[in-house]
Amino acid sequence: MPISEVTAILEISNTRHGPAADLDEPSRRAGQHDHLSSAEEARRYLGSRGMLVPEHPPDEEELAHLRQVRDVAQAIEAEPPHVPSAPFESLLAHYAYRLSTDGSLIPVGSGWERFIASAIPGLLALLATRDRLRRCENAECGWLFIDRSRNRSRQWCDMGTCGSRAKMARYRRRRRAITSGHGDPEPGQDAAVETFERAAQGSMRRIPAS
Numbered sequence: 001m002p003i004s005e006v007t008a009i010l011e012i013s014n015t016r017h018g019p020a021a022d023l024d025e026p027s028r029r030a031g032q033h034d035h036l037s038s039a040e041e042a043r044r045y046l047g048s049r050g051m052l053v054p055e056h057p058p059d060e061e062e063l064a065h066l067r068q069v070r071d072v073a074q075a076i077e078a079e080p081p082h083v084p085s086a087p088f089e090s091l092l093a094h095y096a097y098r099l100s101t102d103g104s105l106i107p108v109g110s111g112w113e114r115f116i117a118s119a120i121p122g123l124l125a126l127l128a129t130r131d132r133l134r135r136c137e138n139a140e141c142g143w144l145f146i147d148r149s150r151n152r153s154r155q156w157c158d159m160g161t162c163g164s165r166a167k168m169a170r171y172r173r174r175r176r177a178i179t180s181g182h183g184d185p186e187p188g189q190d191a192a193v194e195t196f197e198r199a200a201q202g203s204m205r206r207i208p209a210s
């Protein structure tokens, strides 16, 4: 499947996530984030993710369709269906395409209608590759990603961020177990851990793995 297609659909799917995935807020607001909470936020966030968004915010129906696209993608991960669900079918029925001379499909319409229509083939691609669609195991993240590892065992959306956080948490637990009863940890150890974590956060990728 074309990488760009999947990258785009994952961007829309990952507009709802935990605080660890909030890349554009250095303060990492607590709780779940919903970047389709309003039309303005939808346009701002998707644009900040490098997507070519229309000049105006989506209207009510378009925003509802963006949420529907996200819900369909999330549902494919949660309970992989074998055929498109009813909400998926209704999206398929809504959007129209014409055939270009090179055989590709060109969305009919403009603005958000065209933007959302461009994302629908990505949903079909997710359905086709549902056995590799995963949710990041960092409960504070929750991003969807495509597991392209040979043995299909990838757990994190990104090894450099969620993966290294998990490793660091394991390291801290182990160290606590070792040092308990043996006095304080060596001076400088905590500072080293903090530095490592900051470096890991700084390397957060802007594009979800696909």
Ligand SMILES: [Zn+2]
Pocket: 021, 136, 137, 138, 141, 142, 143, 156, 157, 158, 162
């Ligand atoms: Zn993650």
